[in-house]
Amino acid sequence: RETTGDIRRGMDCADLKQAIIDHINFTQARLVSQATLNDWYMAVAYAVRDRMLDDWHVSLGHLRNRSLKIVSYLSAEFLMGPHLGNNLVNLGIVESVRRAVAELGQNLDDLLRQEEEPGLGNGGLGRLAACYLDSLATLRVPAIGYGIRYEFGIFDQEIRDGWQVEITDKWLRMGNPWEICRPDISYLVKLGGHTEQYSDENDCLRVRWVPGKVIKGVAYDTPVAGYCSGVTDLLRLWKSEAVESFNFQAFNLGDYYRAVDEKVSSETISKVLYPNDEPQIGKQLRLAQQYFFVSCSLQDMLRIQRLRGENIGDLAGSFAVQLNDTHPSIAVAELMRLLVDEQMMEWEPAWEITCNVMAYTNHTLLPEALEKWPLPLFSAMLPRHLEIIFEINRRFLDQVRSASPGDDGLAARLSIIDEGGERYVRMAHLASVGSHAINGVAALHTELLKETVLKDFHDLYPERFHNVTNGVTPRRWVLLSNPALARLISGKIGEGWVTRPEELRALEKFAGQPAFQKSWRKVKLENKSILAAVIRERTGIQVDPASLFDVLVKRIHEYKRQHLKVLHIITLFNRIKADPKSEVRSRTFIFGGKAAPGYHMAKLIIKLITSVGEVVNNDPDVAGRLKVVFFPDFNVTNGQLVYPAADLSEQISTAGKEASGTGNMKFSLNGALTIGTLDGANVEIRQEVGEENFFLFGHTAAEVQELKSRGYDPRSWYEGNAPLRAVIDRIAAGDFSPGDRNLFQPLVDQLLGHDDYLLLADYQAYMDCQDRVDAAFRDRDAWTEMSILNVARMGMFSSDRAIREYCENIWHAPPIPGD
Ligand code: 26Q
16 A cells, blocks of 8 residues: 655554664664664664654643743653553554554564663662653643663663672663754753852852863753653753863873863763662762752753743742652752852842742651761862852751750751761751652651651641652553553443543442453463563573462562561471471462662572572472562563562561552552552552452551560560571571571571561561461452452552642642643
């Protein structure tokens, strides 16, 4: 058939085929007969990207519409996941592209697997930012996600001899068809040096920052399409480069190597993502990264403000800046510097703008995870910002003291500067003082935030505090990753649930219907078979798709208690060893997650999991009833395989430690039942799905506090519980570490000595609850009914709901009218 000839826009099959061939020939510069799988992937990606550009240009045009507020989402991490599949879903062209590709002799699923995911994040926080961009575009809100274009994202994980090995993530190796480099959009960023005072033409005292070094940030743009919304928002990531002219001098003097050195060190800033999630590290390069992307982003916003023809003084009417944790919180001081030092504004109006623009999301209560920078490090890199922070703090503490005279303790606790010993800048305090809104990410987390870490701020500014419970996008996490379930649901209740997930409630009335249950189980079983095949291929372990798939995937952390799950497995193992005929139901335990490279205990937990697997999987008495799998390299791509295949979702953190969790939502939305503590968003998930459809166990956050304040003694819990003792003794005796009996001693010592995360106190409750899970799984119809009800009642955990709350309560940003 004739094509319409529109290679860039045409949507019918002939157009798509022509477009793909054209990109093979003219973008990849290959003959079709010689195209590699990657050439085909790249060509399809470019053909899809072409089809996003009309909407994108219109949406970018709206950035100049003065009646619209732009949401600026500042985040050191965006864990976007593979783009191709998601863009096909959101543009509604999965089937047409599948056909075009097939007619060209290729298989779309093979091409989808060819994409290397951009792993520009560690875990929950980075993935949340990605879900929020999807929802912002879907809800037609003009938005820019600002971050860092790391050359190396989160490391790839391999398991060798049961240990984690980190491999550099060279995601750009084959090129990135989704990004557009904008060399014309670049900004200079100063670092180091000193400050000087001078008098301006009005004899006003001003400060000049004389940097020790200047680098350049260049914009790399990626379009983010909404789901059938006609809006395509912008992800703008900054790459650091050398300023050509800066070391010309050295070059002229013949010091060629020094000039090249400068270039290398400038490019270092955006080189690599720090692979730590919770623990605080005081690394200079990390602060440079944070300042680098924040400065570029704020300068970009000021440029857009001028393009809109608006005054800098009206910035807060044009932009809402969301700080994704404290990583970008230097924005408070940087905006003040830009307004006062460069735009020559007075302090007070500049401060008012800053507070009106900024809003801060907290993602952690762990005191050791709160960001703070030693003063000497801070002043060496950002001397002007430290002066500004001192001035912000001076004015702030003046207010505090006049409101609570004589309460020096209060002032010391609230101060942006920690003066109790070595001095630090407390970034959460800077963010809280400089923002009009502060939010936690789940109801319990927000309450604890108000009572603990930010209590004094809550007493001072109660009106600033909000809760916005996290959400996840049903587009990537159901439509794309679980197409069979999506089809089954849409066949029953229509497709409206994708943007109005409260409509999932209509499934409730089919939950007890045998025919529907049968189809539901069939989908789950298919998903489990697909995962089983991948597990076989990647680990060599054979698992039975009919067994209960019990899944724990998330970053490895003591507070997330992967090792509590291991205690459960060893308990079952002991039951079998004590009586090989004892009834232990068939289960597949699937773990996945990365450990921070410097977090030894986390790495030891991985080794424990694989070591226990080695023993259990090969024990003749177990006879295949229990299988333990460590699925290597858990990331977005692998998550899309794992969540749809789970029967049981493990959400077993110590109550009060997990801010929200978002994996918990992905599981439940895909029909897994949850076993969990009253922590993070588990509390609200349980409320929504009904307590009869949720396996609850463990001490509550209040009980944890109480236990600890009474002086928690793990050894007495160990001594008072025979099965627990048997489990710990087995680990300590080296039963899982032949050849190195002491391998797991640090873990045993931690549990018996401190047990900071109360594994031993929750052990019995967890075992009992798992026995209830076993009993429930035996009744397949009842289990399926619970599974359906879980999905039916998960509507509130769509990231669309969360973004609506941010828009209404925090950003005051309306959608683009029309459609
Ligand atoms: C900080 C300083 C230096 C280097 C790295 C970091 C760093 C990087 C990433 C600190 C923290 C993170 C990531 C934190 C994170 O992912 N938190 C999770 O956020 C989710 C989204 O709100 C929550 O659901 C999880 O409960 C929370 O753990």
